[in-house]
Amino acid sequence: MKNICFFMFLLCAVTFAQNKNQNNNGTTIDNPIKQTPLKIGDEFSVNIKTPHPYNSIGKRGVLFEKEFYSKNSSYIKLYFENFNLLPGDYVEIFDPSTGDSIIYGERGKVIDENKTMISDFWSKVIFNEKVIVRLHTNGQLSNNYGFDIKKVAYGYSEERINKIISQNEELNKAICEGDEKEPIECYNGTEMYEKGKSVCRLLIGGSSLCTGWLLGCEGNLMTNNHCIGSSSEAANTDFIFNYQYQNCNGTNPANSDVVASSSSFIKTNSTLDYTLVKLPVNPTAQYGYLSLSSVAPVVGDRIYIVGHPGGRRKEITVNTNIGGTADGYAQVNIVNTNGIRYYADTEGGSSGSPVLKYNSNLVVAIHNTGGCPNGSYGRSDKLIESIGTSMPNCGIDDSGNGGGEPTCSDGIQNGSETGIDCGGPVCEPCQTSCNENQVELSITFDNYPQETSWDLVNGTGLIVASGSYSTSNADGSTIAKTLCLPDDCYTFTMRDSYGDGICCAYGNGSYSLTGPEGVIKTGGAFSTSEATEFCLGQVACVDVSLDLKFDNYPEETSWEIKDDTGAIVTSGGTYGNQADGSLLTIEECLPIGCYSLTVKDSYGDGMCCAYGDGLYTLVNTATGATLASGGAFSRSDTNRFCVGSEVTNTLLNNNLENLTEATYLNTYPNPINNILYIRTNINKTFNYCVYNLKGQNIKKGVISNNAIDLSNLNNGAYILKIGNDDKQIIKKIIKVN
Incomplete structure (x- = not known):
């Protein structure tokens, strides 16, 4: 098959030792040693520091700024040490070409679902040749340390990687005669394609890459021990999913997804050459997962391998020119004490790839060797024995079809379940009648x-x-x-x-x-x-969320919500203890009915825009619908809204009856995965800003093709502001994977 030669990174190099063994036909073969990750970028030592303490004079605004640039580099990562900021202050790593930012605050980088933070860490990767680092402060005196930047990593260009490959004969030893690897998209519509969704690229530390895959339905991931061998490496790895083409001919790259830039170290074994980690988010609903076979593979089992050989977009090996079945499919050629070997083509970068049995779509080994025959030091039965009680749910003999497999216990209807946690071939039968x-x-x-x-x-x-x-x-x-x-x-x-x-x-x-x-x-x-x-059904009350992004005078702001009788049902303010420009979220639960929200400013200049870019927005938490919003008013701004009926999807204000022009500006879906879409009949350009819940502007730009790409945002809640001279909306959005 034609080998697709476009790629961004070379993941792993291959080294070999020439020991002798015999295959099932009695032919003498080479027995290679395991792969080791290859440096695909340069890591430079630097000594860049903030003052210590960093804000002893109480300065407000950008206290520190530094540009990092290397022409034609494919990515940039920074290594921080001693990271310690006052709550509310933050570091922004800004990509000037896209406007995207990565934010770190307080003690540094969050590495797990428990919000554990580390102060010495590699930053999340930015795929560009230039970044700008800025330290933003809110003006409070601080005895906190600040941070040191000790290293910067620049990724090699495509041309340099091509040169490395052409000069390294060892990199071709995992291709057995003709190269039979193909883009995964060539198998779209098959179970092999669905299983391949769970395979991702790993950028480890500043300059090493391998392949990994989701094991079980809880967000765990497997790779080689020689790829991730310590908790520090686990906490400093980028996990990049959907790095593949959308056409079989190797064109039209898909949007890749950096699901996480850290993980928790669970278990490792150098003999079997595996490591099990857990991601801080669980992406299995979107990308599915794989499961280990409890039955040991045997010679003649048909197999396939999915990975990122040579750093290219995701490829699959189904066929082989040598040692295959009568139909030319790859198969198990040798079974030894702990592993297996095969003539399925791999390449530097395939380290950590799953080897799957075709008939069951279960993983029978974790790939780690080249040399033709290529192979694995870890068979599935040996991996199960070693992982033991650390095995995640759905990790053994679960051969469902990709994302959302049946779990029977997670409160979600998924896989073959015919109801929530019931029905299908795996779970207990569902009740014959629905009581809800x-x-x-x-x-x-x-x-x-x-x-x-x-x-x-x-x-x-x-x-x-x-x-x-x-x-x-x-x-x-x-x-x-x-x-x-x-x-x-x-x-x-x-x-x-x-x-x-x-x-x-x-x-x-x-x-x-x-x-x-x-x-x-x-x-x-x-x-x-x-x-x-x-x-x-009937909801006793409806959850709403009022977000107040203050101007420079929070002490002037107050609000109240009245019911249809004019009685005040809840209120708040003023907010003299809030920082200028900060964001405050107030959660309330209102009985079904109609109300009016009044936001007041005691000085008479509203919340925007003479003294800061303040705003407010009231959101129906259940549906994501914006009920009221504003910011530019004088002494007060009143909006009428209803909850618990179809009216919740419409923003009602106090002069609604005077509107004759049916202009609209809406967004969907909410929650979102990666792309937020805009629906409007206003034929003008719109700008957008995204704020985190600290009120920090983390993304902005001009809307193109009625869509906003938010794939770089971490999971969580954000405030989105969209508008032009004719129309404006402010709403809370939720990012999920």
Whole structure:
């Protein structure tokens, strides 16, 4: 097969020792030693420091700024030591070409789901040749240390990597005669493709890369011990998913996703050459996971390998020119004490790749050697024995089909479950009757079922049900799904990966969602996705969130919410103890009904824009709908809104009845994965700003093609401001993976 030669990084080099062994045919073969990661960037020692303490005079604004630049470098990473800032102050690593920023505060880098922080760390990778580091302070006197920058790493250019490969004969020893590796996209629509979603690229420290894969359904990841061998390396690795092409001919790169830049070290074994870590987020709902086979592989088992050989976008080895089956498929050629060997093509960078049995789609070994035959020091049965009680859920003999496998215990309907944690071949049977709210989903596919997927998110942002499909679903066929859901508010999103919906260019696809009160939504003609918000049952009260981003005079701001009788049901302010420009979030639960929110400024100049860029926004937490927003007023600003009815999706203000022009500006979906879409009939340019909950502006720009790429944001809640001279919205968004 033609080898696709575009790549950004070379992941691993290969070294070999020539010992002799015999294969199943009695032929003498070489027995190579394991791979070691290859340096694919230069790490330079520097000695850049803030003053210690860094703000003993109480200066406000940008206290420190430093540019790092290396022409044609493919990425930049920085190594910090002794990181210690006053709460509210932060370091911004800014990419001037994209406007993206990475933020670190307080004691440095968060490395796990418990929000553990480390003060000595490599920063998250930025794929550019220049970054600017700035220290922002809020003006408070500080005895905190500040930080030291001790190293900077610059990634090699594509041209330099090409030169390294051409001059290193060892790198070709894992290609067995002809090169049979192919872009993973060539197998889209197969189970092998679905399993390959869980495979990712690892950028370890400042300059080493390998391959890794999700083991089990809890966010754990496997790679080689020679890739990640310590807790420090685990805490300083970037985990890059979806690094692949969207076409089989090796064109149209997909948007890669740096899911995490740290992990927790769980277990390792140098003999079997594996390490198990856990990511601070669980991406299995999006990328699926793999599971180990408890049955040891045998000679003749058909296999395939998914990884990032040669640093290229994700590739798969299914076929082989030598030592394969009668049909030319790769197979197990040798089984030894702890591992296996095979003639499936790999390459420097394949270290840590999963070796999967074709018939079960279970992992039978973790790849770590080249030399033809290539091989593994760790068979699946030996890995299971070694991992022991550290094995994550779904980590053994779970051969489901990708993301959202059945767990029977996580409160989410996934995989083959026919209800939440029940039904299907794995879980206990579901109750025959639904004691909550029964919702029926029907989908009729177009001619490309493999492009169709959906998810259902509850009021807390948790995906409680989802589905994705493949070529095993016949064109034009119909599937039905019954969901039993508790009282709550939900967002249902239909998706099409190609971007042409399920009707009507290539078939007459459609979908319908029906609840206890009748039809919730029908559709089919959309582009990439279509989101619908709805509520089920009776909710005693509806959660709302009031976000106040203060101007330079928080002591002037107050607010109150009144019901329809004019009675004040809740209020707050003023806020003399809040920092200028800070963001305060107030959570309330309002009974179903209609209300008015009044925000006041005692001086009479509002919250914006003479003395700071202040604003307020009131959001229905369950649906994500903006109920009220503003900032530019005089002494007070009153907005009328309702919760618990269809009106929650409309921003009502005190002169609504005077509006005659039906202009609109909306965003969807919420929560989001990577892309936020804009729906409007206003034919003008819009600008946007994204703030974190500390009120820090972390991203801004001009909206292009009615979409904002937020893939670089960490999971969490943010404030989004969009507007121009005609229209403006301010709303809370939730980023999830």
